[in-house]
Amino acid sequence: MTVLNDAANYFAALREALLEAQEQVYIVGWDIHSETRLVGASGRAEDGLPDQLGPFLRALVERRPSLRVNILVWDFVSFYASEREWNSAGKFTAQACGRVRFHLDSTLPFGSAQHQKIVCIDGSLAFVGGLDLTIRRWDTSDHCAESVLRRDPEGRPYPPFHDVQCMVDGEAAAWLFDIAKDRWRAAGQQSDDRRPLKSIPWPPNVPVEAEHLPAGIARTEIVCPAGSSIKEVERSLTAAIRSATRFVYIENQFTSAIKIARDLAEQMRRVPSLRVLVVTPRLHSSWLESQAMQNGRGAFFACFGEAGVADRIRFVYPVSRSGDMDAAVMVHSKLMIVDDRILRIGSANLNNRSMGADSECDLILEAASDEHRDFIASVRRRLIAHFCDLDEQTVAQNEDRLFALLDDVSGSGGAKMLRDVESSILISALATMVQPVADPERPLHLERAASRMWSTKTLIGIVSITVALFGLAIAWSYTSLSGIADAGRISTLLSAYSHSLWGPLFAIAAFVVGGLIVFPVLVLIAATAAALGPWLGFITAMAGVLLSAFVLFAIGRALGRQRLQNLLGRRAGRIQERVVGKGVLAVVVIRMIPIAPFSVVNVVAGASTLPLRDFLVGTLLGMMPGILAMAVLGAQIADLARNASWSSGLLLALAFAGWLGICAGAQFVATWLAGRR
The missing domain is CATH 3.30.870.10 (Endonuclease Chain A)
Known part of the structure; x- marks a missing residue:
């Protein structure tokens, strides 16, 4: 065996060993990147094959048709998405004719990771340690404060990096090969049942530091x-x-x-x-x-x-x-x-x-x-x-x-x-x-906890509440209550206070009360705009919508909070709410294309793990175009509905697409800021 101090030594030894691979290579890791430069201390390869790992492996299997390379990497959670390579599978397997196989291991329970770092070659040589074949790992043992070679694929420098890997042959390599193969099978992939018979030699440029160690x-x-x-x-x-x-x-x-x-x-x-x-x-x-x-x-x-x-x-x-x-x-x-x-x-x-x-x-x-x-x-x-x-x-x-x-x-x-x-x-x-x-001591097992928590009694209660809310929504539209849910009637009531300070306050209160009884929010928006005028009506309706959404969100959060705590634990539940979701765009879409009543969406969002910030920003962006159009362009929209044409419809579709683009930009900014924090 030998101890390989730092990635430059490891990558050089691994490259030399891979060049002799005959039949099977297993790479098991926490992360992998196709643009990892598999080179030694000089910073370049001198064997005529590509420096980068992905192209190198493809060239290797092209040179040796009997060789198969199996790559198993953890199917990471969204926290690490910004640090991982997009479409790694395609970048490793393209033009490899099926001889390079790439699989994301998703078999572990929620909260657990595939963290092993093993490379096995033909059952004869194996590498194990702390180093993944990914970017921002390469460094020499000099660990210079600054190095022109220590840059990621985008050219950005990174700090000195220290890690240790070891290389073994003999029985230890054979057992590590079996462990890697078992991990591959456990992830649902097929493997060759037999261990390769060919033994590859110890790389001549890698010193043997010890022999016959137990x-x-x-x-x-x-x-x-x-x-x-x-x-x-x-x-x-x-x-x-x-x-x-x-x-x-x-x-x-x-x-x-x-x-x-x-x-x-x-x-x-x-x-x-x-x-x-x-x-x-x-x-x-x-x-x-x-x-x-x-x-x-x-x-x-x-x-x-x-x-x-x-x-x-x-x-x-x-x-x-x-x-x-x-x-x-x-x-x-x-x-x-x-x-x-x-x-x-x-x-x-x-x-x-x-x-x-x-x-x-x-x-x-x-x-x-x-x-x-x-x-x-x-x-x-x-x-x-x-x-x-x-x-x-x-x-x-x-x-x-x-x-x-x-x-x-x-x-x-x-x-x-x-x-x-x-x-x-x-x-x-x-x-x-x-x-x-x-840093849990055992897997979180959220699926198992959820199956115990969501009993028949709980599900019946949730379904009953949902049916009741939908029933109220239908009642305002299809029963005698529809006479009350008339924009003209509500507008007349508000008009009596339109020239006083109380007008906007009464209108905002109407939104909150209306949300609690699942009153149609579009009726309230139209009535407010008609009674208070375009600009004051817009501001008042926007404030009323946000306050009503917040109140119902809080109710949903209170109803769902205990179940969330039972599932994750009190402290874990709070952090889950802060880091999961970033659903600004999702809220925007459901507001612009409502698939459920306004009040129902608010309560359900509150009972979920959606952060309040994302919910309110999404509601603001999603409701703003409709409220603004109803307040300022009410007559024009009505005329469009009566005299629809292809050109007017196209303009409306373009306006919708443009606003969705703005909302997508807001989603990007929110996600980027969260990542920065």
Whole structure:
């Protein structure tokens, strides 16, 4: 096996191995991008095939007709849509004659992710670790503060990025191949039943760092044939920690699994000689991650202070300097070394979801000889050294004063160093609400909860309310009540107050009362415009519509709130309302092309997870053209109805399309602003 430090080394080794692939390749990941540049430290390929991953794989299967490439990637939730490649399947499979297959894994419960990062080649070689074959991952181990090669496909630079992958052959590679194939089948895809018989050689340009290490594979799996879950990651982490006596070295993107922190703190309390170094990011890479994980990270840190061992553990983040500019290195790796005896590299973070909600795969290697121990110690020293611009020998000579060495390097003002992470805990209400949803200890299983919650009694109640509302709407149109629902009669009542301050207020109150009894809103709009005149009528009708919509939305929210809380939990329900939907355009369309009475739509929207902001903006944009037309162009519209023609109809259709375009623009702005926040 060999440890591949950072993406430039991994991508170069993977490319060389793929060039020798004969029959089957499995790529299992959290994300993948066809424009990922699969190149080494030079930043370019020298084998005559395309640099980019998608074109490279297509050229590979064209060169070797017997080769099949199967790509399985998580069918991500909408939060990540802005970060993912559009139409990845088409970009990988185009012109591949079916020999490159791409599938989005949607088998996991809501709230869970396919997080494994595995590449297997012919059952002979396998790569496992924290690196996905996607953009904004490539970097060399120099982690320069600025690099012209570290740019995404749109030419935008990104910060230094650190991760670790390992490469194995032998039985470990064969078992990883079987795991990848099982994941492919679990996602509903067909695979070749037999393992490839051809063995491909170890790439000549990749050094073999160790041989004959006992290896174990630890998984978190939540979709199992027997319906149970597999928590080998959590169990093996706990076992390794409880065996530690001297030094634990950790690199991890997230630290929020309190159970793991308590196990480690308790072991440090039992063994006074045990020290721990944790390398983690300074900050999380996105707003959602910071809100979801920062509270957990603070609580993770606090466990060691409570146990009285905080002086023997350091939480640090790497920094690269260029002149006066500091660049924090993004730590994405998931690695642990215990007493230079156990080395684990994989996809599992030290957060709750990696322990029980996501699919994960870690490779664990345990020393069986002094030679193996020397190798694992060398991996640890090399990693620390490359963060501090030191050599491995210097780290080895300062083992007894390692923390002091890190302080010396940090104070020297050199080009690279490890600095202490601030352990402050975010106390914002939003972070408190986001964390249970974003970092759950087990799958949310919303479908199962919904099936228990929506009982026959509940469904009968909802249907009864819906039928009653529709019945009232029909009554105003087709019974003797229709005489009351006359625009002229309502206009006459309002006209008595048209020249006083009370006129607009009475009209707005009529909208609110009318909404409660499902009175036809178009009658109220027409009557208000006729009684108060075009411009005052427009403003009053618009205000009345919005206030009536808000009141009914609030009623629906109150009726549906408890069910939402039962389904998601109180805190999760609140965050669900804030981040799900962005349905401005949907509300606009249903307002412009009403498929249900105004009051019914308001109550149903309130009982859903649609944010109030989107509901009111959509109502404003959707109702405005009709109210404005009725207030200002009432006579002209009536004439159009009496003397319809192709030209007038075309003008009306163009006006409708134009307004829909404006509404779509509002939807884009709302979504973009939400993403920025």
